[in-house]
């Protein structure tokens with residue numbers, strides 16, 4: 001299965017493959033190095049930006065990977081495979097790939113940054129009081145479990161389920177994963193300050209997108225949706241022109257939440273796609289979309305989130321348990337199954353092509 005060589009086992013390997021594919025495709029590469037963090041093997045960490053096509057193109061399609069660190073392994077493989085397909089672009093169109101928005105999490109195989117921050121909740125205005133999330137405060141004691149075993153996990157889920165039944169699905173999602181700014185040892189922590197990855201992303205957008213008039217941004221994730229399928233999450237309001245463009249380019253499923261495995265999605269604070277649009281006030285049209293490759297059922301993903309927090313803050317003092325938890329966590333966000341990885345490649349080449357065709361004809 002030579003096509004599965006697009007996938008990597010480490011951040012350094014993924015970066016090497018991405019950089020090589022970008023150079024071979026004739027893309028121009030700009031790298032933003034993290035000043036004081038390294039990967040687990042001591043490797044340097046970067047946000048890498050490849051620009052294929054004219055640097056002053058008025059139509060630009062951007063594909064980002066690794067907003068949630070470990071989720072970047074599949075996004076990186078999709079980006080590399082597309083570049084290796086020797087793409088030819090329409091006139092006045094550029095394709096920009098942002099590789100590893102959160103390289104620390106990518107390298108350390110976790111969703112979060114070096115400060116346990118969910119980068120996709122970090123793009124708030126830190127000059128103002130952060131959004132309150134009283135629901136999370138109610139859930140935190142259950143989430144912050146001291147021991148990790150099947151009994152303690154069941155007890156935590158019993159408390160989460162009780163809250164869900166009382167408050168409803170939407171309020172539960174808002175509380176659990178909408179983002180919170182009070183517990184740095186919690187889950188979906190949006191941070192007490194902008195992360196390095198936040199600043200690097202803003203610098204890259206300012207450098208590469210200021211001439212663009214028509215822009216689209218597709219951010220690649222994993223963990224929501226059915227196994228071996230991708231789903232779309234569109235945050236543009238009903239009736240907005242951007243929502244209609246997403247529908248025209250990717251079909252009805254781009255806007256109808258087909259396949260989304262959350263009963264109700266949270267209202268998210270501080271997302272990267274909101275920040276992206278706000279940074280481009282002179283663009284005539286900005287279309288943004290999140291694409292998720294489905295992995296495991298939602299409960300398993302919630303368990304993975306609790307495991308990540310526990311591994312970081314509570315233990316593990318038992319190396320056998322630590323290794324088992326790490327394997328489970330990685331399988332939740334970056335499955336090794338060949339059929340899953342083939343599905344990522346097949347589906348991503350199609351939806352990236354659709355985005356390029358869409359931006360060039362809009």
Ligand SMILES: [Zn+2]
Nearest residue numbers: 068071221222
């Ligand atoms: Zn994600």
